[in-house]
Amino acid sequence: MKRSEYLSWEEYFMGVASLSAQRSKDPNTQVGACIVNDEKRIISIGYNGFPRGASDDTFPWEKEGGVVDTKYAYVVHAEANAILNARTTVSGSTVYVTLFPCHECTKLIIQSGIKEIVYASNKYKNTESHKAALKMLDAAGVKYRQMEFGEIIYVKNPK
Ligand SMILES: Nc1nc(=O)n([C@H]2C[C@H](O)[C@@H](COP(=O)(O)O)O2)cc1CO
Numbered sequence: 001m002k003r004s005e006y007l008s009w010e011e012y013f014m015g016v017a018s019l020s021a022q023r024s025k026d027p028n029t030q031v032g033a034c035i036v037n038d039e040k041r042i043i044s045i046g047y048n049g050f051p052r053g054a055s056d057d058t059f060p061w062e063k064e065g066g067v068v069d070t071k072y073a074y075v076v077h078a079e080a081n082a083i084l085n086a087r088t089t090v091s092g093s094t095v096y097v098t099l100f101p102c103h104e105c106t107k108l109i110i111q112s113g114i115k116e117i118v119y120a121s122n123k124y125k126n127t128e129s130h131k132a133a134l135k136m137l138d139a140a141g142v143k144y145r146q147m148e149f150g151e152i153i154y155v156k157n158p159k
């Protein structure tokens with residue numbers, strides 16, 4: 001008889017997003033995204049980080065300060081990285097993301113033809129960015145739904 005504890009497709013895709021998030025060097029918020037096509041194939045993954053050439057050791061991970069002194073000026077969001085990392089069209093696909101997309105990523109999601117967002121956390125749901133994101137998603141007819149997902153913590157070298 002087959003194993004009964006195997007991961008569902010959804011748990012698997014969000015699990016891949018969650019593991020990718022753990023590559024992030026952001027000390028405060030780690031985000032992962034996994035883009036899946038209608039054949040249930042993973043076509044891209046990404047996490048939040050600085051662009052190529054911007055060293056994680058010299059560029060700032062600060063949240064506060066002048067524009068050029070905070071991470072916000074530099075960081076590429078997980079969803080943007082996943083869209084840019086794709087080597088085939090993401091049109092018609094679903095993005096699994098550990099945190100609801102911000103309004104900037106929402107624009108990229110809509111314009112790249114992604115049709116559905118499945119998210120785990122929505123910790124910024126009371127922000128203006130979130131309101132703007134919802135407004136655009138509803139206007140574009142992009143679906144979104146939350147998925148119950150207990151965080152998977154990958155432990156390196158468990159004792
Ligand atoms: N959906 C998202 N994808 C992301 O990749 N991010 C990134 C940008 C920053 O590196 C970090 C948010 O930092 P903080 O303001 O929570 O310290 O997460 C943020 C969001 C939020 O909407």
Ligand SMILES: [Zn+2]
Nearest residue numbers: 077102104105
């Ligand atoms: Zn974003």
